[in-house]
Amino acid sequence: MEKFSFKDILVLIAGLFITAGVAYAILTVTGFIPTDIAKLFYEGAFVGQRNILNTLNIATPYILTSVATVISFRVGMFNIGINGSMYVGALYAAWAGYRFTTLGHLSHVSLCIFIGMLVGALWMLMPALLRVYAGVSEIISTIILNFVAVLFVSYMCNGPFRAAPIAPTTARILETAELKQYFPNSEFHTGFFIAVFVAFAAYFVLNKTTFGYELRSGGDGLVGFYPSRYSSYLGIPSDRSAITGMLISGAIGGLAGAVIVLGNTRNFYQEMAFNQGFDGILIAIIGKLEPLGGLISSLFYAALKNGGLFVDYKTEVSREIVVILMSILIFFVSAQKIVSSLERFEFVKKLDKFFSRKVK
Amino acid sequence: MNKKQKELAIEVKGITKSYPGVVANKSVDFTVNKGEIHALVGENGAGKSTLMKILYGIEQPDEGEVSVNGNVVQINKVDAAIKLGIGMVHQEFHLVPSFTAAENIGLGEEPRNSNGLINWDKLNKDVSEIAEKYGLDVDPNLRMIDASVGVQQRTEILKTLYRNADILILDEPTAVLTPQETDELFQVIRSLVDEGKTVIFITHKLREVMEISDRVTVMRDGEVQGVSETKKTSVKELANLMVGREVFLQVKKEKSKPTDVVLEVKDLWVHDARGLVAVKGVNFEVAKGEIVGIAGVDGNGQTELVEALAGLRDTSRGEILFEGKNIEKNSPRQRRREGLAHIPEDRSNTGLNVRLAIWENLIGTSYFRSPLSRGGIVSMKNILRHSNELRETFDIRSPGVTIRAGSLSGGNQQKVVVARELSEEPALTIASQPTRGVDIGNIEAIHEQIVEIRDSGKAVLLISAELDEVMSVADRVGVIYEGEFVEWVDPSKVNQEQMGLYMAGIKG
Numbered sequence: 001m002e003k004f005s006f007k008d009i010l011v012l013i014a015g016l017f018i019t020a021g022v023a024y025a026i027l028t029v030t031g032f033i034p035t036d037i038a039k040l041f042y043e044g045a046f047v048g049q050r051n052i053l054n055t056l057n058i059a060t061p062y063i064l065t066s067v068a069t070v071i072s073f074r075v076g077m078f079n080i081g082i083n084g085s086m087y088v089g090a091l092y093a094a095w096a097g098y099r100f101t102t103l104g105h106l107s108h109v110s111l112c113i114f115i116g117m118l119v120g121a122l123w124m125l126m127p128a129l130l131r132v133y134a135g136v137s138e139i140i141s142t143i144i145l146n147f148v149a150v151l152f153v154s155y156m157c158n159g160p161f162r163a164a165p166i167a168p169t170t171a172r173i174l175e176t177a178e179l180k181q182y183f184p185n186s187e188f189h190t191g192f193f194i195a196v197f198v199a200f201a202a203y204f205v206l207n208k209t210t211f212g213y214e215l216r217s218g219g220d221g222l223v224g225f226y227p228s229r230y231s232s233y234l235g236i237p238s239d240r241s242a243i244t245g246m247l248i249s250g251a252i253g254g255l256a257g258a259v260i261v262l263g264n265t266r267n268f269y270q271e272m273a274f275n276q277g278f279d280g281i282l283i284a285i286i287g288k289l290e291p292l293g294g295l296i297s298s299l300f301y302a303a304l305k306n307g308g309l310f311v312d313y314k315t316e317v318s319r320e321i322v323v324i325l326m327s328i329l330i331f332f333v334s335a336q337k338i339v340s341s342l343e344r345f346e347f348v349k350k351l352d353k354f355f356s357r358k359v360k
Numbered sequence: 361m362n363k364k365q366k367e368l369a370i371e372v373k374g375i376t377k378s379y380p381g382v383v384a385n386k387s388v389d390f391t392v393n394k395g396e397i398h399a400l401v402g403e404n405g406a407g408k409s410t411l412m413k414i415l416y417g418i419e420q421p422d423e424g425e426v427s428v429n430g431n432v433v434q435i436n437k438v439d440a441a442i443k444l445g446i447g448m449v450h451q452e453f454h455l456v457p458s459f460t461a462a463e464n465i466g467l468g469e470e471p472r473n474s475n476g477l478i479n480w481d482k483l484n485k486d487v488s489e490i491a492e493k494y495g496l497d498v499d500p501n502l503r504m505i506d507a508s509v510g511v512q513q514r515t516e517i518l519k520t521l522y523r524n525a526d527i528l529i530l531d532e533p534t535a536v537l538t539p540q541e542t543d544e545l546f547q548v549i550r551s552l553v554d555e556g557k558t559v560i561f562i563t564h565k566l567r568e569v570m571e572i573s574d575r576v577t578v579m580r581d582g583e584v585q586g587v588s589e590t591k592k593t594s595v596k597e598l599a600n601l602m603v604g605r606e607v608f609l610q611v612k613k614e615k616s617k618p619t620d621v622v623l624e625v626k627d628l629w630v631h632d633a634r635g636l637v638a639v640k641g642v643n644f645e646v647a648k649g650e651i652v653g654i655a656g657v658d659g660n661g662q663t664e665l666v667e668a669l670a671g672l673r674d675t676s677r678g679e680i681l682f683e684g685k686n687i688e689k690n691s692p693r694q695r696r697r698e699g700l701a702h703i704p705e706d707r708s709n710t711g712l713n714v715r716l717a718i719w720e721n722l723i724g725t726s727y728f729r730s731p732l733s734r735g736g737i738v739s740m741k742n743i744l745r746h747s748n749e750l751r752e753t754f755d756i757r758s759p760g761v762t763i764r765a766g767s768l769s770g771g772n773q774q775k776v777v778v779a780r781e782l783s784e785e786p787a788l789t790i791a792s793q794p795t796r797g798v799d800i801g802n803i804e805a806i807h808e809q810i811v812e813i814r815d816s817g818k819a820v821l822l823i824s825a826e827l828d829e830v831m832s833v834a835d836r837v838g839v840i841y842e843g844e845f846v847e848w849v850d851p852s853k854v855n856q857e858q859m860g861l862y863m864a865g866i867k868g
């Protein structure tokens with residue numbers, strides 16, 4: 001993979017400025033005072049304990065789904081089905097949360113997380129096997145499985161797992177299964193630490209272990225979009241790598257769902273609408289398909305989101321404007337052509353060299 | 361020489377171009393006469409492609425000026441080059457695999473009907489006409505996925521002709537071709553020049569330079585070393601200019617002293633990807649201290665034989681004995697562990713993962729061992745030290761080992777593969793086309809390494825479509841034709857013509 005370089009940062013900053021410019025224009029035209037809105041936006045994302053905690057809380061599932069994306073993409077499997085894993089992981093974490101009644105706190109939480117991850121992983125087993133043994137594109141099968149997941153969980157919490165007669169929800173999980181919320185004014189919970197840990201663990205495994213090398217040897221990145229024969233030529237069982245990568249990716253997707261249920265909602269209900277599995281792909285690509293890049297972009301993305309929510313809540317500015325701005329920004333950040341065209345400027349080249357030397 | 365021929369098609373003055381860490385062109389002067397075949401030769405990394413990319417508007421020079429047909433021009437994008445009548449066929453083809461030849465050729469320039477839709481009939485007709493005029497044998501309706509490398513290349517040439525190119529740049533066109541395809545290409549080049557086109561032909565095979573070109577320019581380390589009429593120079597002189605020192609075109613080696621048999625192949629049958637029999641019951645042995653060569657035109661079962669030996673393809677019958685043990689059921693990893701190394705013919709998708717860094721490609725056979733890793737955790741410090749050592753020993757030209765292998769030139773990619781495989785000091789090295797696309801100086805180095813392995817008492821199986829290579833490096837040569845050995849020869853006792861007959865399947 002190409003690593004982050006100074007050019008990327010330059011484009012990001014330029015993108016931020018242009019996005020701010022567009023925001024300024026839109027807000028002025030619609031009769032708001034842009035500087036006031038910007039202040040609110042900033043306040044909502046970063047100022048005060050409550051807002052900071054909320055930003056971190058929003059980031060939690062994004063960190064996990066982006067890491068899940070990174071892992072599958074880098075073994076050469078284009079897993080678009082992380083959202084599906086999230087759904088089934090969340091559902092079964094909730095089930096384990098109310099079903100096992102005799103456990104202590106640590107063992108119960110661990111069991112729920114384990115079950116969420118296991119189910120999330122199993123959800124990816126079929127597309128992985130189909131790809132390796134029948135050549136079915138995992139892109140197609142995982143997209144389809146996303147729909148299946150939505151219908152499946154909706155059936156389950158209407159039917160077998162339904163607890164309340166009035167609404168399609170599962171029972172509330174027991175207190176022993178809860179991920180702790182530390183502050184009265186925010187839903188911020190232990191899941192954040194789990195997510196950060198997973199990002200670092202993924203970074204370590206992918207880059208610092210022989211297992212990670214074997215996983216990546218047939219894939220590693222978007223370029224080309226085809227698996228290399230290199231790994232099987234070396235005698236690394238590349239089929240096994242592909243399957244393992246998919247399962248790990250699914251497990252982390254399941255974990256993303258599980259931490260939401262165990263830490264935020266405390267039950268699973270039919271209206272639960274996840275999209276973090278999809279946004280995670282975007283975030284992972286912005287993070288250059290590096291686990292820690294995914295971590296940083298998730299925090300960034302969550303800050304934008306939370307700032308937007310705050311503006312929405314405090315003013316008449318509609319929430320949609322945030323979506324528009326975010327799209328513009330992402331458009332710039334992912335515009336590789338712009339990044340590479342910067343090479344023609346001498347000072348960019350020099351800075352680039354300077355920074356890459358530092359990294360080494 | 362008449363006056364018309366003296367007119368300059370291209371004149372380049374004082375071109376300098378640097379990339380981060382390298383100066384790819386250093387005040388280069390380069391001229392091409394109208395209507396000539398101009399060979400541009402130089403080792404990998406000499407700056408040939410860079411110069412051509414500047415002519416074709418892909419790269420912008422830092423300094424210097426370009427004139428085309430006598431006028432100073434700014435070629436700041438490819439469109440500008442095309443308008444000036446320049447066409448380029450890149451080292452790596454730029455074709456849409458799922459499109460037909462005609463669709464690829466017309467892409468972006470399709471003829472339209474009055475209703476604005478693409479006029480496929482006209483496109484096909486135009487393509488066939490051009491193809492016929494220059495003897496370029498291409499079926500307009502053939503999809504590029506199904507086309508051989510030769511056909512793909514002809515399609516690329518047609519693409520430039522369809523855009524009315526008068527000056528054609530062919531960047532190492534023969535690197536990927538079989539000898540027959542090369543001959544066909546030369547006929548095409550001659551007919552292009554007969555029709556008044558100008559051809560710049562990049563290669564590092566000096567025999568081709570002598571055969572086809574009118575004039576030749578030699579580059580080394582970004583600088584022009586000399587320009588000459590081809591008639592007035594020699595292979596020896598060109599080689600020395602290219603490499604910058606005396607080159608020995610003949611491999612220097614003592615007589616081999618074979619000892620114990622390492623590899624024994626008995627009645628081996630192998631099928632190809634389409635299920636057809638590719639290897640038909642071959643028998644041979646390779647002993648310690650000898651280099652056994654397999655000569656033959658590409659596609660006579662060499663690929664399948666090598667893959668079967670390396671564990672990448674199932675055999676359908678027969679035995680492969682390695683140091684007396686049957687290894688037929690062993691995985692590639694197990695075979696490597698027992699001392700079998702493999703330099704594959706397809707380096708960009710098998711020998712390397714071009715998306716990985718150079719160091720990641722260098723450790724493919726050793727990453728699981730101390731000191732590169734301990735208990736499953738890799739030691740970056742030791743890996744980088746090991747990789748940098750290999751980079752120096754095998755003279756891999758790159759700014760460092762952390763850049764992607766895909767950004768290296770073909771010859772340097774090959775050196776990465778060779779470095780990784782030979783660093784294991786294997787009992788048997790299977791080297792398949794080890795110098796394909798590699799320049800003279802490096803070919804010499806690779807050949808020396810192969811002889812060195814032999815002299816240290818190891819065995820080598822060398823498979824090559826380059827007759828010169830097998831004949832000068834190997835101690836014993838089997839000629840393969842349609843999956844069977846026609847004859848085993850002592851290369852010092854047989855001449856080229858006789859070998860040519862064997863390669864055509866004609867015995868005795």
Ligand SMILES: Nc1ncnc2c1ncn2[C@@H]1O[C@H](COP(=O)(O)OP(=O)(O)O)[C@@H](O)[C@H]1O
Nearest residue numbers: 379380382384403404405406407408409410769
């Ligand atoms: N896009 C690039 N970025 C950085 N270095 C490059 C690039 N293209 C070529 N180079 C370097 O420039 C030198 C000349 O390369 P090239 O013109 O491709 O050589 P040739 O075609 O003669 O083999 C080499 O050292 C190569 O590594």
Ligand SMILES: [Mg+2]
Nearest residue numbers: 408409451769
């Ligand atoms: Mg080149």
